[in-house]
Amino acid sequence: DTGVSQNPRHKITKRGQNVTFRCDPISEHNRLYWYRQTLGQGPEFLTYFQNEAQLEKSRLLSDRFSAERPKGSFSTLEIQRTEQGDSAMYLCASSLSSGSSYEQYFGPGTRLTVT
Amino acid sequence: RKEVEQDPGPFNVPEGATVAFNCTYSNSASQSFFWYRQDCRKEPKLLMSVYSSGNEDGRFTAQLNRASQYISLLIRDSKLSDSATYLCVGTDAGNMLTFGGGTRLMVKP
Numbered sequence: 001d002t003g004v005s006q007n008p009r010h011k012i013t014k015r016g017q018n019v020t021f022r023c024d025p026i027s028e029h030n031r032l033y034w035y036r037q038t039l040g041q042g043p044e045f046l047t048y049f050q051n052e053a054q055l056e057k058s059r060l061l062s063d064r065f066s067a068e069r070p071k072g073s074f075s076t077l078e079i080q081r082t083e084q085g086d087s088a089m090y091l092c093a094s095s096l097s098s099g100s101s102y103e104q105y106f107g108p109g110t111r112l113t114v115t
Numbered sequence: 116r117k118e119v120e121q122d123p124g125p126f127n128v129p130e131g132a133t134v135a136f137n138c139t140y141s142n143s144a145s146q147s148f149f150w151y152r153q154d155c156r157k158e159p160k161l162l163m164s165v166y167s168s169g170n171e172d173g174r175f176t177a178q179l180n181r182a183s184q185y186i187s188l189l190i191r192d193s194k195l196s197d198s199a200t201y202l203c204v205g206t207d208a209g210n211m212l213t214f215g216g217g218t219r220l221m222v223k224p
Contacts, residue, residue: 026155042119042202042204042217042219043212045211055201059211089194091158103161104161104212106158
């Protein structure tokens, strides 16, 4: 399968714990995006990388959220001190920076439940 | 006010019907628009881009009206497999994709 993959697919954690999610983009894609989606809403943009550079991070929901893409391949999204309001689907997408950079391909998401 | 707004539906239509969705956007500087499709508990997938001149892909037609700041999607001859949530997408001031809340379509036999 050469699509975007995300792990884990589901995560249940207790409030106050830290969680980390991983995204592996399509191999030739140099742009990688993180979104959050809650029930009945469309995806909400969080941050994106071009190669290893994080070019937009002002939309991260709070300073408890951080993302990395150290070698320009896979990326991780960490949420520290989770709160119940963090429960959502976290989606990763990737694209090329040439051509139509808006053609983003999404992974299956990581569903986070904070109890 | 959300940057992209859609009627959440659901739109319940019989097979073979024609159905149209509209969405409105508030950022007049938005450059690009798209329709994505999202099946229940699945990831969004690009359905089609939306051009000022309008574009058609099989049974699907998308239109953009910049003067009125709305986008439409028309589905002809609806199939059961068209049942999904349709997300209207524009670009925001930072050129990032901004999604509407989605319109749910249920096609019934």
